[in-house]
Amino acid sequence: MAFFEPMQKATEPRHWLGDMEADHYFYGAGVMGQRFFEALRDEGKLLGSRCERCDWTYVPPRLYCERCFAELKELRDVGLRGRVKAFTVVYVNKQGEPLDPPEVFALIEFGPNITPFLHKLGDAPPERVHVGMVVEAVLKPPAEREGKITDIRYFRPI
Numbered sequence: 001m002a003f004f005e006p007m008q009k010a011t012e013p014r015h016w017l018g019d020m021e022a023d024h025y026f027y028g029a030g031v032m033g034q035r036f037f038e039a040l041r042d043e044g045k046l047l048g049s050r051c052e053r054c055d056w057t058y059v060p061p062r063l064y065c066e067r068c069f070a071e072l073k074e075l076r077d078v079g080l081r082g083r084v085k086a087f088t089v090v091y092v093n094k095q096g097e098p099l100d101p102p103e104v105f106a107l108i109e110f111g112p113n114i115t116p117f118l119h120k121l122g123d124a125p126p127e128r129v130h131v132g133m134v135v136e137a138v139l140k141p142p143a144e145r146e147g148k149i150t151d152i153r154y155f156r157p158i
């Protein structure tokens, strides 16, 4: 069984003989993820997908509602402004070296019935950050955007 052959029975892949082809895998953002990143890059918008049945919006957008499993087709612009729902202060980098200044990451809510969105805060000393603080996305200039989450430089207090 080669790695790219479709599996016929779910019970087949119990073990693997020989070398496993697992070197260079690339993962796409998915249908909704692609639309999210294109809207961010091309229009400077943050999109979410809304479930009409649950009255719940997912940011970034999902293809299916995590509550009722309905297919989600309605995209909405949630804006660039939200409130800090929770935050954490990071004092060391991935290598365990001190960060000076420390970085702040936050869950940002764009409104009621919208999933919070995780991103970095900027222009926000940790001692000034608080739950409920109103923040706004600072985007890269249009010519520098690449369709990546880093097209949002950070969220800053307003």
Ligand SMILES: [Zn+2]
Residues within 6 Å of the ligand: 051, 052, 053, 054, 055, 056, 065, 066, 067, 068, 069, 070
């Ligand atoms: Zn739903």
